Amino acid sequence: MLATLLVSVLVITLIAIVLALLMVIADATVGNYGTAKITINGSKELEVQGGQPLLKALNGEGIFIPSACGGRGSCGLCKVAVLEGGGNYLPTELPWISEEEKKNQIRLSCQFKVKNDIAIKIPEELFSVRQFTTKVESLRDLTHDIKEVKLKLVEPTEIDMKAGQFIQFQVPEYELTDEPVYRAYSMASVPSDITHIELEIRLVPNGICTTYVHKHLKEGDTVIVNGPYGEFFLRDSERDIICIAGGSGMAPVKSILLDMADKGSKRKARYFFGARSARDLFLIDEMRELETRMENFKFIPALSEPSPEDKWEGEVGLITDVVGRLTENASESDAYLCGSPGMIDACIKVLRDLGMPDERIYYDKFS
Amino acid sequence: MNDILFPLAVFFAAVFTNNILLTNYLGMCSFLSVSKELETSAGLGIAVTFVMATTTAINWVVYHFLLVPFQLEYLRFIVFIIIIAAFVQLIEMVIERYSEGLYFALGIFLPLITVNCAILGASLFMVIREYSFMTSFFFGFGSGLGWLIAILAMAGIRQRLRTAKIPLGLDGPGISLIIAGFMAMAFMGFNGMITIS
Numbered sequence: 257m258l259a260t261l262l263v264s265v266l267v268i269t270l271i272a273i274v275l276a277l278l279m280v281i282a283d284a285t286v287g288n289y290g291t292a293k294i295t296i297n298g299s300k301e302l303e304v305q306g307g308q309p310l311l312k313a314l315n316g317e318g319i320f321i322p323s324a325c326g327g328r329g330s331c332g333l334c335k336v337a338v339l340e341g342g343g344n345y346l347p348t349e350l351p352w353i354s355e356e357e358k359k360n361q362i363r364l365s366c367q368f369k370v371k372n373d374i375a376i377k378i379p380e381e382l383f384s385v386r387q388f389t390t391k392v393e394s395l396r397d398l399t400h401d402i403k404e405v406k407l408k409l410v411e412p413t414e415i416d417m418k419a420g421q422f423i424q425f426q427v428p429e430y431e432l433t434d435e436p437v438y439r440a441y442s443m444a445s446v447p448s449d450i451t452h453i454e455l456e457i458r459l460v461p462n463g464i465c466t467t468y469v470h471k472h473l474k475e476g477d478t479v480i481v482n483g484p485y486g487e488f489f490l491r492d493s494e495r496d497i498i499c500i501a502g503g504s505g506m507a508p509v510k511s512i513l514l515d516m517a518d519k520g521s522k523r524k525a526r527y528f529f530g531a532r533s534a535r536d537l538f539l540i541d542e543m544r545e546l547e548t549r550m551e552n553f554k555f556i557p558a559l560s561e562p563s564p565e566d567k568w569e570g571e572v573g574l575i576t577d578v579v580g581r582l583t584e585n586a587s588e589s590d591a592y593l594c595g596s597p598g599m600i601d602a603c604i605k606v607l608r609d610l611g612m613p614d615e616r617i618y619y620d621k622f623s
Numbered sequence: 624m625n626d627i628l629f630p631l632a633v634f635f636a637a638v639f640t641n642n643i644l645l646t647n648y649l650g651m652c653s654f655l656s657v658s659k660e661l662e663t664s665a666g667l668g669i670a671v672t673f674v675m676a677t678t679t680a681i682n683w684v685v686y687h688f689l690l691v692p693f694q695l696e697y698l699r700f701i702v703f704i705i706i707i708a709a710f711v712q713l714i715e716m717v718i719e720r721y722s723e724g725l726y727f728a729l730g731i732f733l734p735l736i737t738v739n740c741a742i743l744g745a746s747l748f749m750v751i752r753e754y755s756f757m758t759s760f761f762f763g764f765g766s767g768l769g770w771l772i773a774i775l776a777m778a779g780i781r782q783r784l785r786t787a788k789i790p791l792g793l794d795g796p797g798i799s800l801i802i803a804g805f806m807a808m809a810f811m812g813f814n815g816m817i818t819i820s
Contacts, residue, residue: 260694263693263695264693264695264698267689267690267695267698268695268698268701268702271685271689271702271705271706275705275706275709278709278713279709279712279713282712282717283716286713286716286717286720287716287720343723344723346727347663347727
């Protein structure tokens with residue numbers, strides 16, 4: 257009995273050893289492509305182990321290419337231009353690549369393998385983009401349809417962001433989606449708090465991510481995000497600032513204002529926040545507190561349709577009208593706008609009429 | 624039947640009368656998911672044929688010279704599947720390195736094949752039916768070829784289906800399974816030509 261047992265263990269071990277040895281030998285000979293050089297944007301050079309997918313090779317060097325499916329070739333997001341040494345397209349790439357992209361040598365980086373020296377081109381901002389594993393620290397209802405989500409960074413533990421930038425939030429598989437999807441949200445947190453990310457997410461009926469956040473997300477849950485991205489951030493200057501936001505457009509503006517307060521900015525800043533009625537207003541106390549921290553800051557909430565029970569004594573009217581009414585000359589100011597496309601377009605028109613040059617109007621349109 | 628003709632008989636039986644896909648319904652998942660295009664179906668079918676023929680031969684050797692002498696027949700499931708996985712992995716590495724053309728045509732299907740139950744099925748049938756080495760090889764080869772013919776026919780039909788009017792409830796997997804059923808019935812027409820057990 258013992259003998260047969262021993263023999264079977266031995267035989268299985270023998271087979272396993274032979275196969276493992278074979279694989280090791282194959283890895284070291286057939287599968288060994290040596291090191292390959294990746295030249296990025298003509299300047300940065302990386303030495304990577306050959307034979308691995310480009311996405312993984314870049315990831316290993318700390319350069320994160322956004323990908324929703326994690327390299328299975330099923331989302332088609334991780335596109336990268338391979339300018340030299342690309343070779344032919346793989347059948348697994350073709351479904352995702354248009355004729356136009358073929359001309360620009362766009363490849364699917366999770367399928368394309370680095371076998372020789374290559375030259376690639378990626379947007380500069382991707383150099384600072386990372387994927388973060390986070391934990392939900394707190395959830396708070398700001399209004400009847402906007403939730404504040406505070407995430408504690410787990411791995412990596414710190415984020416280097418500019419006030420106003422956004423991240424991509426990974427929604428895992430659940431009843432509304434059968435594969436992970438990404439949605440962009442502005443960060444409401446102050447850049448000096450490098451261990452947290454705060455988001456303000458408004459419930460959109462049947463929205464994949466917003467439904468997930470509002471109905472499924474609990475404190476302690478793990479959330480994967482990547483970022484930071486975006487050109488909407490506070491620029492250095494001494495000019496006055498006009499901020500205009502509506503709804504969850506509060507998030508990046510709050511980040512910008514907190515950042516200014518942190519740095520002891522003396523710039524004159526006014527923040528117009530538009531809402532329909534009092535139940536759509538939020539973070540009023542936080543904004544009032546900011547007014548005490550920054551002597552030159554003024555928060556101006558405005559309601560377009562205050563209901564009688566609101567007993568509203570503040571500004572009334574569309575946010576564009578309120579801005580126009582309270583601003584005499586905007587030619588020496590910068591503007592930061594965040595909200596729906598309709599609101600932003602209307603605000604840009606008003607600011608232009610007030611003499612503001614287009615290049616000083618920074619905005620983040622929800623789409 | 625004499626020794627030289629028997630492997631050939633098994634070969635033809637495996638292709639037609641005992642088609643592993645249509646009579647045993649093995650290898651269904653890749654059969655249904657990859658049969659949308661004629662070209663990819665051909666690639667996958669050829670890869671399956673190659674892997675099936677070679678792995679049944681390798682598994683026959685391992686079974687009869689390693690497992691039977693030590694009375695370890697009961698381990699065949701796990702041993703066969705490990706060998707198939709390792710072999711497929713090796714082949715993939717080799718052709719990826721040395722033949723880009725072959726890799727593009729067949730290589731990308733190889734990872735799919737590791738989990739194709741028809742491959743393991745062929746190795747297990749060869750044990751149950753007590754085939755000799757030659758017969759096993761031809762059985763594996765024939766089964767692969769039968770699978771190739773079935774998926775090619777399926778892909779051809781499905782390409783035509785694209786312009787056909789299909790009842791809403793049957794669109795997609797529904798109509799594919801009905802077609803597979805009809806094909807199985809058509810292949811039953813070959814019954815009586817040759818029988819193997």
